[in-house]
């Protein structure tokens with residue numbers, strides 16, 4: 217599939233290429249810096265025999281269960297290793313940044329112990345103790361393929377966000393809204409929901425942005441939309457209403473949405489409406505509507521993994537969780553950002569960037 221063969225995909229392909237180039241540059245710089253400091257940088261820690269993320273470890277068997285092995289405490293361990301990835305916030309103007317997840321190449325040899333005694337350390341191959349002790353080659357392959365899918369879809373999602381928002385700006389700049397816009401707006405208002413109330417409480421900041429207006433000044437100050445509405449006819453006023461309900465939903469999407477968006481009727485309705493109005497959705501965006509749009513089907517094995525990961529997420533949230541402050545949410549449970557499955561149960565109740 218190329219941009220040349222599918223011209224409507226050009227914006228998506230170009231954005232992805234820009235992101236990939238920027239990722240490579242950021243990762244190369246950080247890798248060089250860590251190599252200088254004597255740190256082993258792992259491409260795929262999950263396939264590094266015996267390695268474990270620090271989040272699954274406690275400093276030594278003498279420490280109580282649950283005692284964290286922090287990156288700082290692990291500074292002088294000969295097994296010190298790192299996995300890098302780029303976090304790309306989509307709800308802000310912040311630049312992408314490299315986040316580091318710390319690993320130990322040989323936890324037992326270096327005197328560490330499992331964080332919890334009921335989750336033994338990996339002996340071979342598997343970097344994730346949640347699946348120890350016995351994982352067949354077939355199970356490993358399932359996990360490997362799923363991990364690749366997560367990495368790829370997260371990148372595709374990141375690239376889709378600016379493209380979708382540029383398309384929304386064009387849609388909302390038209391003289392008239394799509395034919396069934398009034399019905400869509402009415403249904404959105406009738407449905408309500410957290411996304412909408414949050415957007416209104418935040419003075420419709422993203423809607424202003426999508427309409428090409430300045431950012432709202434805040435509580436008690438008139439919305440930048442009001443001067444526009446003073447002279448607006450019915451068509452323009454409809455566009456403003458459409459901007460408000462679309463932006464509310466758009467702002468609630470995140471990296472999690474390709475995995476759990478289909479369980480949220482409002483997200484799926486939103487994406488379906490954009491497509492109906494001509495938006496050239498990428499496969500990763502189709503997953504918001506249909507979780508099997510890319511031919512992927514959950515197997516009992518991955519369901520089992522999901523349960524483990526949910527549990528891990530609740531009880532062993534990594535201290536160096538890379539995305540805690542940038543609004544992104546990739547479902548990491550070991551900080552690598554490549555956890556295969558994430559269920560709605562493990563998703564934060566509300567988006568983390570709530571004002």
Ligand SMILES: [Zn+2]
Nearest residue numbers: 293295320326
């Ligand atoms: Zn170590």
